[in-house]
Amino acid sequence: MSAPLTSQTAQAKPAEPAATPARRGFVSTRALTLMAVALLAVSWGFLPDFTVVILSYIGLYSIVAAGLVMLTGVGGMTSFGQAAFVGIGAYATAWVGTSPVATQALGALVGTNGLPWVGLLLGLLITFVVAWFLGAVTVKLQGHYLPLCTIAWGLSLYYLFGNMEFLGGQTGITSVPAIKFGSLSLESPRAMGVVIWIVLLVALWLLHNLLDSREGRAIRSLKGGQIMAESMGIHTARHRVKLFVLAALLATLSGWLYAHMQRFVSPAPFNLNIGIEYLFMAVVGGAGHLWGAVLGATVITLLKEKLQDILPALLGTNGNFEVIVFGLLMVLVLQRFAEGLWPTLQRMASRWVYQPQAALPAAVKPLDQHALPPAGTVLLAAEHVTKRFGGLVANNDVSMTLKAGEVHALIGPNGAGKSTFFNMISGVDSATEGQVQLMGKTMGHAPSRAFAALGLGRTFQHVRLLGQRSVLENVALGAHQRAHKGWLASMLRMDRAEEAALLDEARQQIERCGLAAFAHVPAASLALGQQRIVEIARALAGQPAALLLDEPAAGLRHLEKQALADLLRQLRAQGLGILVVEHDMEFVMNLADRITVLEFGTVIAAGSPAEIQSNQRVLDAYLGGGDDNEESAA
Numbered sequence: 244m245s246a247p248l249t250s251q252t253a254q255a256k257p258a259e260p261a262a263t264p265a266r267r268g269f270v271s272t273r274a275l276t277l278m279a280v281a282l283l284a285v286s287w288g289f290l291p292d293f294t295v296v297i298l299s300y301i302g303l304y305s306i307v308a309a310g311l312v313m314l315t316g317v318g319g320m321t322s323f324g325q326a327a328f329v330g331i332g333a334y335a336t337a338w339v340g341t342s343p344v345a346t347q348a349l350g351a352l353v354g355t356n357g358l359p360w361v362g363l364l365l366g367l368l369i370t371f372v373v374a375w376f377l378g379a380v381t382v383k384l385q386g387h388y389l390p391l392c393t394i395a396w397g398l399s400l401y402y403l404f405g406n407m408e409f410l411g412g413q414t415g416i417t418s419v420p421a422i423k424f425g426s427l428s429l430e431s432p433r434a435m436g437v438v439i440w441i442v443l444l445v446a447l448w449l450l451h452n453l454l455d456s457r458e459g460r461a462i463r464s465l466k467g468g469q470i471m472a473e474s475m476g477i478h479t480a481r482h483r484v485k486l487f488v489l490a491a492l493l494a495t496l497s498g499w500l501y502a503h504m505q506r507f508v509s510p511a512p513f514n515l516n517i518g519i520e521y522l523f524m525a526v527v528g529g530a531g532h533l534w535g536a537v538l539g540a541t542v543i544t545l546l547k548e549k550l551q552d553i554l555p556a557l558l559g560t561n562g563n564f565e566v567i568v569f570g571l572l573m574v575l576v577l578q579r580f581a582e583g584l585w586p587t588l589q590r591m592a593s594r595w596v597y598q599p600q601a602a603l604p605a606a607v608k609p610l611d612q613h614a615l616p617p618a619g620t621v622l623l624a625a626e627h628v629t630k631r632f633g634g635l636v637a638n639n640d641v642s643m644t645l646k647a648g649e650v651h652a653l654i655g656p657n658g659a660g661k662s663t664f665f666n667m668i669s670g671v672d673s674a675t676e677g678q679v680q681l682m683g684k685t686m687g688h689a690p691s692r693a694f695a696a697l698g699l700g701r702t703f704q705h706v707r708l709l710g711q712r713s714v715l716e717n718v719a720l721g722a723h724q725r726a727h728k729g730w731l732a733s734m735l736r737m738d739r740a741e742e743a744a745l746l747d748e749a750r751q752q753i754e755r756c757g758l759a760a761f762a763h764v765p766a767a768s769l770a771l772g773q774q775r776i777v778e779i780a781r782a783l784a785g786q787p788a789a790l791l792l793d794e795p796a797a798g799l800r801h802l803e804k805q806a807l808a809d810l811l812r813q814l815r816a817q818g819l820g821i822l823v824v825e826h827d828m829e830f831v832m833n834l835a836d837r838i839t840v841l842e843f844g845t846v847i848a849a850g851s852p853a854e855i856q857s858n859q860r861v862l863d864a865y866l867g868g869g870d871d872n873e874e875s876a877a
C-alpha cells in the first residue's frame with residue numbers, strides 16, 4: 244500500500260480543510276422549503292387577487308428560467324429564444340381549444356375537457372421536434388453559434404405567430420377554454436395559480452434530482468470542456484441536445500399554463516425582448532442554482548411592476564422609462580453579484596440554514612469489476628503515427644507500445660510533440676498517417692469516449708476539474724461509464740442504488756490515493772499538486788487498464804512526488820499499464836520501466852532508464868542540453 248499522498252503534504256501545510264464541511268445552521272434547506280411552500284399554500288386563499296396574479300406570473304416565468312438555469316448556468320449554453328418555445332406551448336393549446344377544425348375532430352375523440360391535454364401534447368411534440376433539430380444542428384458548434392441561432396429562431400417564430408391567419412395574426416386567439424377536471428373548472432387565476440405552482444415545484448424537484456445524479460454530473464461536466472467530459476465516457480453532443488430540448492419543453496409547459504390562465508394569446512409575450520428577460524431572470528437569480536430561477540423571476544417581475552407604477556408618477560409623463568432603468572439596474576446587479584443573487588443569499592443565510600447530506604441506501608452493491616489483462620499484454624500500440632498541422636510535422640512515424648504491468652515514460656524537450664502524441668492515443672485527435680490500437684482494436688477516428696469505454700483513463704497537463712464541486716463528485720464522474728441509469732430514472736430517484744455504488748467507488752479511489760480527508764471539499768480549494776492526484780483518482784474510478792498521465796509530477800513537492808511514485812508503483816503491481824509524459828527526470832528515471840524519447844516529433848531513442856541515460860543522442864538533445872533540463876536531470 245502506498246503512503247497517502249497528502250499525509251506528507253499535511254505536515255507542510257498549516258491548515259487543512261475538514262473531511263466534511265462543518266454544519267453551521269440549525270434549519271435544513273429542505274425544512275425551510277417545506278415551510279415556505281406550506282405558508283404559500285395556507286395563505287393562497289386569503290391573498291388579494293392582484294397578488295395571486297403576480298405570484299402566478301412569477302411561477303410561469305420561473306418554469307422557463309429553471310430550464311435556462313439547466314441550459315445556461317449548469318450546461319454552459321446560452322439561449323435567447325426561450326420565449327418562442329413558450330409561444331409554441333401557448334399557441335398549440337389555444338389553436339386546439341378554439342379552431343373549429345380541431346375542436347370538431349378532436350372533441351369527438353377526447354371530449355371538450357380533453358382538448359387542453361391534446362393541446363399540451365401537441366405543443367410538447369412540436370417543441371421536441373423543433374428543439375431536437377435545432378439543437379442537433381447548432382449545439383455541437385462551439386462559441387456564439389447557439390445564441391445567434393436562438394435569436395434567429397426567436398425572431399422568426401415571433402413573426403410567424405403574428406402572420407399566420409389561422410393563429411389570429413397580430414390579434415391572436417381569444418376564448419381559450421379553461422382547464423377542467425370533471426366539473427372542477429380552473430377558470431379563476433386563483434385556481435390556475437395553484438396548478439402553476441404545483442407544476443413549478445414538481446419541475447424543480449425533478450431537475451434537482453437530475454442534477455444530484457450520475458447524469459447531473461455529466462451535465463455539469465459540459466462546462467468543464469468537451470475533451471475532459473468525453474474522456475470520462477460522456478457523449479457530450481447528445482447531452483447538450485438533450486439539455487436544450489429539456490429547457491425548451493419546460494418553456495412550452497409554461498406557455499401552455501399561460502394560455503389557460505390568460506385565456507387569450509397574441510404574439511407580443513413571445514418576442515425576443517421577453518426571451519432576453521427570461522435569460523436575465525436566470526442570470527440575476529443565479530444561473531447555476533435552481534432556486535435562483537425563482538428568485539430571479541420574482542425580482543424581475545416585481546421590479547418591472549414597481550417601475551411601471553413609480554416612474555410615470557415621478558417623471559410626470561408616460562413612456563416606457565422602466566425599460567431604461569431596468570437595464571441599468573441589471574448592469575449594476577450583475578456587476579455587484581456576478582454569480583447572481585442566490586449564492587449571495589445562501590452565504591448570508593448559512594449561519595442559520597444548512598444543506599443536508601443526501602441519504603443513499605446503506606447496502607451498496609459494488610459496480611461491476613472486470614479483470615485486468617495479464618502483465619505483458621499490449622494494451623496500447625501506436626504504429627507509424629504521423630501528425631501534420633499544415634506544413635508542420637508534429638509527430639513523424641512514431642511507434643510505441645504500452646503493456647500491462649509497466650510504466651512507460653515519454654520524454655522530450657518542449658515542442659517535441661509529446662502532447663500531440665498524447666492526444667492521438669487518447670482520441671482527442673486522430674493521426675494523419677499510421678494507426679492507434681487499443682486493446683487490439685484499431686481506433687481510427689474514434690472519439691475519446693470510445694477510448695474510455697475500452698479501458699483508457701487519463702489526466703490532463705492543465706488540470707480539468709469541476710472546481711466548485713466536491714472531490715467526491717469529481718472522482719465519481721470518472722466512473723460515469725460504469726453505470727447506466729438515464730435522465731428519467733435520475734429525475735424519478737430510481738437511480739439511488741446505482742448512485743450509492745458510484746459514490747462508494749469514488750470514495751474507495753479517493754482513499755486509495757490518500758485524499759480521504761478532502762472528499763467533501765470543493766476541488767478548487769485544493770493545492771495544484773493535490774488536484775493532480777484527484778485527476779488520477781478520477782481516472783482510476785473508470786477502472787482503466789491503461790492509464791495516461793500528462794505531467795503528473797508538475798506542481799508537486801518532493802515528498803508528494805515520492806508518494807505519487809509509490810502510488811504508481813502500486814498500480815503497476817496491480818497490473819495497470821501506465822504511460823507518463825513528464826519533464827521531471829529524477830521522477831521518470833526512478834519510476835519508468837521503459838522510456839521513449841521524442842525530438843522534433845521523431846523517436847530518437849527507446850529503452851530502459853539506464854540505456855536512455857547513457858544514450859549520447861539523448862544527452863545532446865535533452866538530458867545534457869538546455870538550461871531547463873540541467874536542473875531536473877541533475
Ligand SMILES: Nc1ncnc2c1ncn2[C@@H]1O[C@H](COP(=O)(O)OP(=O)(O)OP(=O)(O)O)[C@@H](O)[C@H]1O
Nearest residue numbers: 632635636637655656657658659660661662663664
Ligand atoms: N493544433 C495545432 N496546430 C498547429 N501546430 C500545433 C498544434 N498543436 C501543436 N502544434 C505544434 O506541434 C509541435 C509539437 O507540440 P506539442 O505541444 O505536441 O509539444 P510538447 O512536446 O507537448 O511540448 P511541451 O512539453 O511544451 O508540452 C509544436 O511545434 C507545436 O507548436
